Amino acid sequence: MPADIFVKRRNDRLLFFASLGVLTAGSIVITNYDAVAGFTSIGKAFVWGVSNFYPDAHALTKLPDIVLKLRDTILMSVAATTIAAIFAVMLAMIGSCTTRINTLFSVLARGLASVFRNIPLVAWAMILMLAFSQSLLTGYLALFFGSLGFLTRAFIETIDEASIHAVEALQATGASYPAIIFQAVLPSSLPQMVSWLLFMIDTNIRDATLVGLLTGTGIGFSFDLYYKSFHFHEASLVVIMIVVTIMSIEMISNYIRRIIL
Amino acid sequence: MTQLENVFGDPDRLTGRAATSASRLPVRPLTKEKIVIRLLLLVLALTTVYALAHLDDGGVNLAQAVSDTLSNLKIIFLHPGGPHLSFFKALYEVVITLGLAFLATLFGGFIALFLGLLAAQNLAPKPVTNVIKIFVAFIRAVPTILWVLIFAVTAGLGATAAVIGMTFHSISYLTKAYAESFEDLDRSVIEALKASGANWWQIVFQAVIPSSSTYLLSWTFLRFEMNFATAVVVGAAAGASGVGFDLYMASGYYFDLREVGLITYIILAFAIVLETIATRMKRKIRDHQPEFIA
Numbered sequence: 430m431p432a433d434i435f436v437k438r439r440n441d442r443l444l445f446f447a448s449l450g451v452l453t454a455g456s457i458v459i460t461n462y463d464a465v466a467g468f469t470s471i472g473k474a475f476v477w478g479v480s481n482f483y484p485d486a487h488a489l490t491k492l493p494d495i496v497l498k499l500r501d502t503i504l505m506s507v508a509a510t511t512i513a514a515i516f517a518v519m520l521a522m523i524g525s526c527t528t529r530i531n532t533l534f535s536v537l538a539r540g541l542a543s544v545f546r547n548i549p550l551v552a553w554a555m556i557l558m559l560a561f562s563q564s565l566l567t568g569y570l571a572l573f574f575g576s577l578g579f580l581t582r583a584f585i586e587t588i589d590e591a592s593i594h595a596v597e598a599l600q601a602t603g604a605s606y607p608a609i610i611f612q613a614v615l616p617s618s619l620p621q622m623v624s625w626l627l628f629m630i631d632t633n634i635r636d637a638t639l640v641g642l643l644t645g646t647g648i649g650f651s652f653d654l655y656y657k658s659f660h661f662h663e664a665s666l667v668v669i670m671i672v673v674t675i676m677s678i679e680m681i682s683n684y685i686r687r688i689i690l
Numbered sequence: 691m692t693q694l695e696n697v698f699g700d701p702d703r704l705t706g707r708a709a710t711s712a713s714r715l716p717v718r719p720l721t722k723e724k725i726v727i728r729l730l731l732l733v734l735a736l737t738t739v740y741a742l743a744h745l746d747d748g749g750v751n752l753a754q755a756v757s758d759t760l761s762n763l764k765i766i767f768l769h770p771g772g773p774h775l776s777f778f779k780a781l782y783e784v785v786i787t788l789g790l791a792f793l794a795t796l797f798g799g800f801i802a803l804f805l806g807l808l809a810a811q812n813l814a815p816k817p818v819t820n821v822i823k824i825f826v827a828f829i830r831a832v833p834t835i836l837w838v839l840i841f842a843v844t845a846g847l848g849a850t851a852a853v854i855g856m857t858f859h860s861i862s863y864l865t866k867a868y869a870e871s872f873e874d875l876d877r878s879v880i881e882a883l884k885a886s887g888a889n890w891w892q893i894v895f896q897a898v899i900p901s902s903s904t905y906l907l908s909w910t911f912l913r914f915e916m917n918f919a920t921a922v923v924v925g926a927a928a929g930a931s932g933v934g935f936d937l938y939m940a941s942g943y944y945f946d947l948r949e950v951g952l953i954t955y956i957i958l959a960f961a962i963v964l965e966t967i968a969t970r971m972k973r974k975i976r977d978h979q980p981e982f983i984a
Binding site for chain 1: 722740745926947953
């Protein structure tokens, strides 16, 4: 019965949009989202931004200070990412199906990665701040734990995808475990891992802004300070500097990815 | 036969040959990509060493701080609970956070659908796709929390600013993902429809969107998973409602570690469920599009 296909398709579509509508209405009620204010605020924010949110001459005098804070934040993010990547490679070796030592360790490694990744960054930042106080170290550790979880999961996927045949071939020749790791697994998955590393650095710089906001360090704190004291010209300069940084890092990353992948 | 014996009977000659060919032709040639990877890793390593040497630790006693953190973690994970927040209240707060994430994903997905059509190279002219891509890259470069705070100036701190701010990031992510799903569509389908006189909207709604709808839904769900994590963060840093705000209050103002534990456990449970579904969806996408996962 060919006509039924159309009826079924229409009913499916109706059901889909109806459930979407119900979920939307429910979400709006439960979150107290003001739909009208939401949409008008975009226009208002644009008008406000054009008239207030741009760096003026006075804001430019703060530039050296902002650049210094930005430099701290970038250094912290890069350091957190690379150190996390070193640990993540080891965890991924244990966790991956192709290179694992035994199933129990594999499950443990994957579980650890999942827990680290899914504990929100806010929780890490706030928990660590209790002991490490208001220092860059707090942000560094918060980013480290989040990155460790994310990179372990990404690296496990990379190893699983890249190297099963090479590993089987080497196993057949009787190669030892370290030989398999260093001659087959690492070389074949390194480009993809580097690509993830670049992605993580980019993400961490953006997240560092947020952690800085919460823990009172780095570029996030600069923004918060200017924003809460209504120095919007200075705050806009901070935003512009972040945008320039992220976009340049993204351009470099894309260039590197084009060569290595 | 004698020739063969000559070759195989003389081991020195064999190894000698192998040695000369090895010196002439390295086993692993140094390609451009290897040089780039090594340089990058070297730069990152040096940066890390420099950063760690100059990291401002605020004069914290490291051993003391580590042991304090460990004992805090012990309280958090072994004795969750709390006077301010009952289990069901916390659950309700997570549902609010889910609601924030849902609204941001929905609005973002709706707008990204149109921007994605304009950013797909097989559907829009090259200049248009370039403009959209630059626009999207700019949105992405501003951290979500800053979008939220910027909109909070006009909309006031709260759910409205949070949703609009998160919508912006969702737009940029989904536009890129949708555009790549659209670009995967077989050229011949579009050409066939064009030849039969279909206009742009007919091509879009009869061919492009129906054939890529599975991938669109998967991408949207992946973004929903990310938005849940973002919504927790936004709740904490921008005073929006939801479980993030409770977490912020519990750890930053009440210093109630047991409550932090309760909230962390509940968030963790929701996040892991979402992650499991997302992993399954990601597998579906990857079979189809190997290159773009992030």
